[in-house]
Amino acid sequence: MLVTGKDILVPARKGKYAVGAFNTNNMEITQAIIHTAERLRSPVIVQMSEGAIKYGGQDLANIVIDIATRATVPVALHLDHGSSYESALKAIKMGFTSVMIDASHHPFDENVHETGRVVEAAHAMGISVEAELGRLGGIEEHIVVDEKDAFLTDPEEAVKFVELTDVDYLAIAIGTSHGAYKGKGRPFIDQARIKKIGELLSIPLVAHGSSGVPAEIVQRLRDSGGEIGDAAGIADEDLTEAAGYGIAKVNVDTDLRLASTVGIREVLKANPKEFDPRKVFGPARDLMSKIVEHKMKVLGSVGKA
Ligand SMILES: O=C(COP(=O)(O)O)NO
Numbered sequence: 001m002l003v004t005g006k007d008i009l010v011p012a013r014k015g016k017y018a019v020g021a022f023n024t025n026n027m028e029i030t031q032a033i034i035h036t037a038e039r040l041r042s043p044v045i046v047q048m049s050e051g052a053i054k055y056g057g058q059d060l061a062n063i064v065i066d067i068a069t070r071a072t073v074p075v076a077l078h079l080d081h082g083s084s085y086e087s088a089l090k091a092i093k094m095g096f097t098s099v100m101i102d103a104s105h106h107p108f109d110e111n112v113h114e115t116g117r118v119v120e121a122a123h124a125m126g127i128s129v130e131a132e133l134g135r136l137g138g139i140e141e142h143i144v145v146d147e148k149d150a151f152l153t154d155p156e157e158a159v160k161f162v163e164l165t166d167v168d169y170l171a172i173a174i175g176t177s178h179g180a181y182k183g184k185g186r187p188f189i190d191q192a193r194i195k196k197i198g199e200l201l202s203i204p205l206v207a208h209g210s211s212g213v214p215a216e217i218v219q220r221l222r223d224s225g226g227e228i229g230d231a232a233g234i235a236d237e238d239l240t241e242a243a244g245y246g247i248a249k250v251n252v253d254t255d256l257r258l259a260s261t262v263g264i265r266e267v268l269k270a271n272p273k274e275f276d277p278r279k280v281f282g283p284a285r286d287l288m289s290k291i292v293e294h295k296m297k298v299l300g301s302v303g304k305a
């Protein structure tokens with residue numbers, strides 16, 4: 001069933017487990033996400049970035065909404081990294097049940113103002129809101145945040161931010177970053193900081209940049225003709241620990257991008273004569289389903305629906 005983000009994340013925070021928020025850009029990715037959630041009896045969030053909306057528009061949103069509505073587990077459709085009040089409202093008009101307003105690259109007061117506006121409008125329409133405080137490294141869709149500008153979330157400031165905005169869930173900067181290159185080896189996740197913020201705030205917390213970038217998938221990408229540098233992601237055990245401290249929503253995009261590309265490359269490499277799209281996109285869907293399954297087990301959301 002199609003529900004709001006809050007319907008999924010408040011129980012997750014209470015139950016000390018996290019729920020995967022997986023980015024989609026087409027039907028197969030959406031099916032891999034939602035059908036795996038049904039099979040594992042797990043709630044799930046399907047999210048679309050502004051880039052995905054540009055790519056698939058209302059067509060793609062409708063595919064997600066239709067599959068989510070018929071699903072036998074709770075599913076929310078979430079706007080990932082909404083960059084403005086207008087973008088958030090447009091998503092709500094498209095049928096999204098949760099929206100992020102990401103004004104974290106602005107000074108505190110401006111972030112509060114922007115977020116407060118979206119919360120007021122979204123709540124008037126029964127839609128949940130995510131905001132962000134602190135800056136992740138890596139590429140944030142439309143903003144390149146380089147290391148020196150990245151800063152981790154201050155716990156006291158987070159309390160003030162939530163009081164001033166009434167936001168439903170808060171993305172915090174705790175060492176993760178977007179993309180396939182999250183640092184040399186195992187990125188440092190500031191568990192003490194998560195714990196502190198989780199003790200001060202009872203609302204669900206959000207971890208962006210949480211793809212694991214599994215070495216096996218990276219190798220299979222290279223073996224099937226892909227090129228990628230020394231990629232690294234977030235360790236499974238770091239996500240499991242963070243869920244215990246209050247992280248309730250975990251964003252995953254890169255892992256699905258890698259898996260879909262590996263699925264397609266391996267088929268084309270092994271079968272040069274193949275040109276049936278179902279034979280090309282089908283294996284990609286299967287590999288993505290495996291990634292979604294693994295993540296749900298790591299986050300502890302299996303059987304929670
Ligand atoms: O935070 C993310 C995705 O992060 P990854 O690049 O680690 O999948 N989307 O908002």
Ligand SMILES: [Ca+2]
Pocket residue numbers: 102103104105132134135136140
């Ligand atoms: Ca941001």
Ligand code: NA
Pocket residue numbers: 047079080081100130251
């Ligand atoms: Na988001």
Ligand SMILES: [Zn+2]
Pocket residue numbers: 081178208209251
């Ligand atoms: Zn993100």
